[in-house]
Amino acid sequence: MSAPGSLQFCRRLLRRQLTLAVRRPVEIGNPLLFFTMVVALFPLGLGPAPDKLADFAPGILWIIALLSNLLTSDAVFRSDFEDGSLEQLLLSPQPLYLTVLAYIGAHWLITGLLLALICPVFALMLNLPASAIATLALSLLLGTALLSLLGCIGAALTVGLKRGGMLISLLILPLYMPVLIFGSAAVKGAVVGSPAGPYLAIIGAMVCLAIALAPLAIAAGLRISVDA
Amino acid sequence: MTDTAHSSPLLVADSLSLTRGGRELFRDLSFEINAGQLVQLEGSNGAGKTSLIRILVGLSRYGFDGTVTRPAPILYLGHLPGVKAMLSPRENLAWHASGEGTYSDTAIEQALQQVGLYGYEDVPSHALSAGQHRRVNLARLYLSSCPLWVLDEPFAAIDKSGVSALEAQLLQHVSCGGAVVMTSHQALQVDYTLEKLRLDGGIVS
Structure with a gap:
């Protein structure tokens, strides 16, 4: 018997998180249901004129993606904190930087990736031009990774609090703004036929930066939360 | 267990002091844990046993004075079982x-x-x-290869036969060159030198 390598341990944690998620399908379904409901409400509020909806669609879809991510990020570390697994994770001989990435990866797979896969349906509901759908999916794929990375910082800082939901929004929403701006700009660009590449590249750069730095902040946040 | 464990201490606590809520829980507490030691941490409720344990294993990193050196890997079992309900x-x-x-x-x-x-x-x-x-959490005691076990109330919610099996396992561990630091409100029924760690005086036999 030997200690597993760091990558092996990360894979194991990823598998554990995904198994837990699959056994609680409600938690995967909730954000998607939220997304569907809000998308369905917009035509009722704005009026069913297809042109108008198509105008607003990039912004609407991105705002909902952001909010549905905010809804779920609160729970990333919560159950592990409550049952003591988090203490064990912090004491483990494995680098916390990588293990935290495994948690974020699992969160992104069950929220962001799924959303990016089914967003064409929502795009059709809001009459987004078909030419922009690929860009929408791509921008969501990249952007939600950034949202997960940032959301987990808030989750780590507030996991020790009984009701951290409101606080996490206050902490994290400002950091979400650049993603929203560039994400919706990429889709708008695709709608009018201008290249979306530069926007996606900026989001990609932000994702790289966040992958490098967010786990450090998350690890520190978790240590503080468990210490308190 | 490792052979080097016999020569060097598994855990060194140097002049630990902790004050919580204006009340001094312990002051200048220094001790070493060596291989083969079975140490029971003594104190009434609220005396600071769990606080000390969390400092020893490294979960509490701030708010206390003194240093803890951990040359050996530690297996820590706390109050929370760390068992996921959705997993087998x-x-x-x-x-x-x-x-x-x-x-x-x-x-x-x-x-x-x-x-x-x-x-x-x-x-x-x-x-x-x-x-x-x-x-399920205690099963880790049978899997782990860590020389030092730090156990916070391992007997809580365990029935009589479970307690005696656990005592046997603790005994087996310390006689094979490991060491155990634990808190318990029950008296341990083991045929072994049980040392007491007191918050006001350090380790006494």
Whole structure:
């Protein structure tokens, strides 16, 4: 018997998180249901004129993606904190930087990736031009990774609090703004036929930066939360 | 257990002091834990036992004075069982967040059998009782290779036969060159030199 390598341990944690998620399908379904409901409400509020909806669609879809991510990020570390697994994770001989990435990866797979896969349906509901759908999916794929990375910082800082939901929004929403701006700009660009590449590249750069730095902040946040 | 463990201490605490809520829990507490020691941490409720344990294992990093050196890997079992209700006992152990080892299926089955969970390996843990959750956690004592065990109330919610099996396992561990630091409100029934760690005086035999 030997200690597993760091990558092996990360894979194991990823598998554990995904198994837990699959056994609680409600938690995967909730954000998607939220997304569907809000998308369905917009035509009722704005009026069913297809042109108008198509105008607003990039912004609407991105705002909902952001909010549905905010809804779920609160729970990333919560159950592990409550049952003591988090203490064990912090004491483990494995680098916390990588293990935290495994948690974020699992969160992104069950929220962001799924959303990016089914967003064409929502795009059709809001009459987004078909030419922009690929860009929408791509921008969501990249952007939600950034949202997960940032959301987990808030989750780590507030996991020790009984009701951290409101606080996490206050902490994290400002950091979400650049993603929203560039994400919706990429889709708008695709709608009018201008290249979306530069926007996606900026989001990609932000994702790289966040992958490098967010786990450090998350690890520190978790240590503080468990210490308190 | 490692051979070097005999020569050097497994844990060194140097002049630890902790004040909580204006009340001094301990001051200038210094001690060493060496291989072969079975140490019971003494103190009434609220005396600071759990606080000390959390400092010793490294969960509390701020708010106290003094230093703790941990040359040896530590297996820590706290109040919380760390058992996921949606995973089976087997998965809980195989994918444990402590990332300490890679265990074979047979090793896990044997460990679960030792803690009296034979036949429960693949039952979802939410179908188990609180005591059985604790037992799943205690199965780690049969899997781990850490020389130093730090256990916070390991007997809580465990029945009589479980307690005596656990005592036997502790005895086995210390006689093989390991060391145990534990808190318990029950008197340990072991045929071994039991040392007491007092918050106001350090280790006394």
